Amino acid sequence: MNYVWSLLVVVCGVLSSSPALSPALWAADDKDGPVYTNPSEVDVDYHFQGEYRGWQRAQPTSRSSEPVALQVVALGDGKFAGSKYYGGLPGAGWFGGDRFVLDGQLEGDVVVMHGDQYDIEIDGDRALVFTKDGRQAGELIKTYRVSPTMGASPPPGAIVLFDGQPTEHFKSPKLTEDGLLMAGTETTEGFRDFRLHGEFRIPYKPMALGQARGNSGFYLQSRYEVQVLDSFGLEGIENECGALYRTRRPDFNMCLPPLTWQTYDIDLTSPRFDEDGNKVSNMRISVWHNGVLIHNNVEIENKTGAGKPEGELRLPTKIQDHANPVVYRNIWLVEKDQESQSQKTWVKTNEKIPPVPITYFRSPLTSFNMTYGN
Template sequence: QFDPLKVDPYMGDYEGEYLAVGRDPVPADAKVIAEGSDTYRVMISTKAVHDVFWSPRIEITGRRTKEGMQLEGDSSGLTWEGQIKDGSMVARVRSRYGGTFALHHVLRESPTAGLKPPKGAIVLLPFEEGATPDMSEWDNSTWKSLADGSMQVGEGDNHTKREFGDVRLHLEFCIPYEPEGRGQDRGNSGVYFQDRYEPQVLDSYGLIPRAGDCGAIYEIAVPPVNACLPPLSWQTYDIVFRAPRFTDKGDQSEFPWITVELNGVKLHERQWITHSTVGGKEGFVAKGPFRLQDHGHPVRYRNIWAQELNIQQ
């Protein structure tokens, strides 16, 4: 049930070319986003190339049929039509003057998926393909240990039994396929540092990034680009967190900061956090647990490890 191509053979990324009369082919890519009831949002654009005569970027509709997917819609002042079948996409201008996208389906992966913990790291959720993971580092036994090596969200949030200050965290997550959902009701979870500061986990594939989307520090910092993979893909967070600082008298003297990479793309670098995010505990502490959020969606996690740090600046 977790093979993306078996669940939905159309959803995901495509690469290829844009072809126009009398011009060299221009590299292009597309994203196909499932929206339920056999309908899809299809975003197609050319990649930045020096001296490109025109850089089309269109958004049209896909409708699933017995023969494949039919594409249609008006975008950029033109009427488009086409189809997706057997992993190939063709979208053309409905006009004698031409203009055609020809692309094929590709599977993108995070470059840090499966990253091994360094020497001395604390393994919070070990990962071995085909083996149920040991969940003894976590305090919520209602979460499910699955045979694919992952842990699935259960009833209530899940905290680590250990607490951390300065830390590097590697974590992998898989968003469920929920095409009928919209906004925050689509594969929602979250990773809280010190039970207070949340990098968001959400199905934000194909969206313009906002402060509540995947890769955001929730309602504090918007990701500059959308680095998300399609749902059912294994995605990665690689995060460095510097805890708040305190004086000898125990007064908080510096805010925490966080550096966030999603699927190998750096989204935030030393982003200061001046308050807890929504749903986080109030106040500043030197150490606190990680918390994985239950937001009512069967998000899965695997290969979680933490490396304690002593950041001097």
């Protein structure tokens, strides 16, 4: 069945279209430090964090340059980590292979980052690349990326699990003051084979590390977890954002900076069992993170992490609560039947726009329209 998705994306809304949790500084403790939920009320380091892309010459005197990108992660108290990529950002030009790690410190009005061969100075809007002897070799501009499925409308026949109002599809859902779904609920029904769209926003916890940094997840059928975590700028391993928890790492780490709205589009086909309860085929899953395919119809042999055992019983899908103010919106699901099992283009972008899986902006204050469909 063909259908069209209409999308109005307000880029400032990706960062702050819905008012954030109240208060903006949600909680703090001695171990993990402050927890920010509103991008307009953050520490000074947040201004420097983010994604940058531009060019760099191998030597300042070289006549040619190559595309490069940088992800800057705030670690609290003026400390920063960075990942530099040749070709572009992950999922949008990066050649793959090595990511070059840098460390940095806020010095006055700029962040100075040091790598093995180059140093980088960042003022929050652009990043200048210098050789070790101080000659400029490149320049990168801060950029904002928006998932092409952000705000995607549910197609005909979809089950709208959450659209800003409490529904009968979640058990005892808790909402923020501005109508966002909080983690810690599950669907009232179980689903066998389905396609799920969901949008989430991770808090900014600059001093937290690892699994304490904005942890949640989509626990499909209470068995298979697609991890939600602030893994921005990291390698993207089996317990980080986009991973099938402790089972398979994403093909790309597509995690965007915290306090940025992100999307998952998930296509799940349940395992099959014979009449005696013996499994005859494994679960298969595809996951698009911010519009980029990070798990391509992969076969999973068992539950992930602490999931429930596999079986024919249709269990609910959970929005996992790990005591972090991760919030959700625009969650809907399409049950698959035999006819739609082979339909592979349900998140395909309109061919009239460039075939770039994620959209760039020079400013978080741009509005535009998009349409999605087969």
